[in-house]
Amino acid sequence: MSDRDQFCHAVRVPWSDATDTITAWNDVCANAIELFGLPGHRYQTEVNIDDMIWWFRDERDAVLFRLKFSREIA
Numbered sequence: 001m002s003d004r005d006q007f008c009h010a011v012r013v014p015w016s017d018a019t020d021t022i023t024a025w026n027d028v029c030a031n032a033i034e035l036f037g038l039p040g041h042r043y044q045t046e047v048n049i050d051d052m053i054w055w056f057r058d059e060r061d062a063v064l065f066r067l068k069f070s071r072e073i074a
Contacts, residue, residue, distance in 0.1 A: 004055075006057055007043065007044050007055035007056060007057050008055070009055065009056040009057070009058070009059045009061070009062035010053050010054070010055055010056075010062070011053070011054045011056065011062050011065050011066055011069075011073070012051045012052075012053050012054075012073070013028060013051055013052045013053075013054065013069065013072050013073055014050060014051040014073075015050065015051060015052075016072075018071055018072045019072050024072070025052075028069055028072055031068070031069075032054070032065065032068075032069075035064070035065075035068065036061060036065075041057075042056065042057055042058065042061055043055060043056045043057065043061065043065075
């Protein structure tokens with residue numbers, strides 16, 4: 001089973017006005033680590049030119065992430 005099969009619940013955080021500073025991204029990442037721990041067990045991340053994608057193993061963690069960071073996602 002590949003990682004993508006295990007981590008199949010994606011949440012995209014776009015590069016936007018809500019996340020246009022290093023401080024904003026630091027807050028998102030630090031708060032996510034406090035909530036879910038370090039990447040690897042519950043989630044993985046992927047960064048590209050348009051957004052940062054958080055891949056969750058459990059759909060409930062993806063929902064919690066969406067709720068916690070709804071301002072940055074919208």
